[in-house]
Amino acid sequence: MSGEPLLVLEDVTVTFDGFKALNALSLTLEPGELRAVIGPNGAGKTTMMDVITGKTKPDSGVLIFDTDHDLTRLDEPAIARLGIGRKFQRPTVFEPLSVHENLLLSLAGDRNPRSMLWAREKASERDRIDELLTTIRLVDDRDRRAGDLSHGQKQWLEIGMLLAQEPQLLLVDEPVAGMSDAETAQTAELLRDINRTRSLVVVEHDMAFVRALGVKVTVLHEGSVLAEGSIDEIQDDPRVIEVYLGR
Numbered sequence: 001m002s003g004e005p006l007l008v009l010e011d012v013t014v015t016f017d018g019f020k021a022l023n024a025l026s027l028t029l030e031p032g033e034l035r036a037v038i039g040p041n042g043a044g045k046t047t048m049m050d051v052i053t054g055k056t057k058p059d060s061g062v063l064i065f066d067t068d069h070d071l072t073r074l075d076e077p078a079i080a081r082l083g084i085g086r087k088f089q090r091p092t093v094f095e096p097l098s099v100h101e102n103l104l105l106s107l108a109g110d111r112n113p114r115s116m117l118w119a120r121e122k123a124s125e126r127d128r129i130d131e132l133l134t135t136i137r138l139v140d141d142r143d144r145r146a147g148d149l150s151h152g153q154k155q156w157l158e159i160g161m162l163l164a165q166e167p168q169l170l171l172v173d174e175p176v177a178g179m180s181d182a183e184t185a186q187t188a189e190l191l192r193d194i195n196r197t198r199s200l201v202v203v204e205h206d207m208a209f210v211r212a213l214g215v216k217v218t219v220l221h222e223g224s225v226l227a228e229g230s231i232d233e234i235q236d237d238p239r240v241i242e243v244y245l246g247r
Contacts (some may be wrong), residue, residue, distance in 0.1 A: 004067045006031040006199050012061030014047050014223075021047040022058065023223035033193040036210045037203045038234075039220035040244050045203045048220070049171045052066070052201075053086050054079040066168065071156075085167035089174040091154040095121060095147030099138050099157055100145050103129045106161035128164070135193060137186060138228040152176075152183030156190060169199045176209050188212035207235070207245075219244065 007029040014022040022044045029035055038183065039045055050056035054076040063071040069082055094102050108127055117120045136156040141149065146157060154176055164171055172191070176184040188209055191200060204210055210217060210231055217234045219227045221244070227237045234240050 005029060006033070006066060008064040009048070009060065010062040012051060012058045012063060014051060014056060014058050020223050021050065022153070024061070025220075025224055027218060027225060029199060029201065032195070032199055034191065034200045034202065034213065034215045036213055036215055036217045037201060037220060038207075038210060038217060038244070039206065039226070043220040044223040045220055046173070047223070049086060049173065049203065051086060052171060059138055070194065083166070083168035085162040085169070086164055086171040087158055087162055087173060087175065089177055091151070091158045093146040093154055093157050093161065095145070097146055098143050099133070099149070100129060100142045102157055103132050103160055103164055106164035132160045132163055135163065135190070137190065150183070152179040152187065155179070155187065158189070159194070163194065167198065170194065172200060172202045173203065174204055176204065176206050184209050185212065
């Protein structure tokens, strides 16, 4: 796969009742890349993620993952099995279960709450959960009930649950909405850590957080790419200032 992009969107268009949610959107993500995506409400950010994960089928355009997988021909479960994971804005964890149990349930393979009750945890699973707890900064919270975590910690746990499924690409929607400043800074660090071994697309409104990520930024507007570049280039772009950042 050397030299080939991990994800290619080319002229992708999605129309809802005559409204073009995506309008000939083209975007390329390299293997190992962490990309931030910003834009005003209605710019097409959520629809873009819906299309990549198979939730929404495009009217037209090309969607290729990992060189030779045509995502337009696959349903959501097949796309997830290919290695594309998605984290929505609101965390969805199993609140009555412990942090450890949430991660165990999420490990790649045949897992469900009933089987977890009767199956003995393998040493390899225990080691993997230890790794995940370290990554998501929840080592000291292993036995805490997930429902008792702070909002930020629930976000981290859900990211850990996604990582447990061994995705190649993570799509993360507004991970720091509602977080404290300290949690926001830790989340930027966490995503950079994950990026050492995985590719990520992060949709976010918090410009300080996007700056902390220190990565290439794509600005969407009216379903298309308006601008791409570093955070400084984006913040100095007159078109971006006009439609999104304000003067």
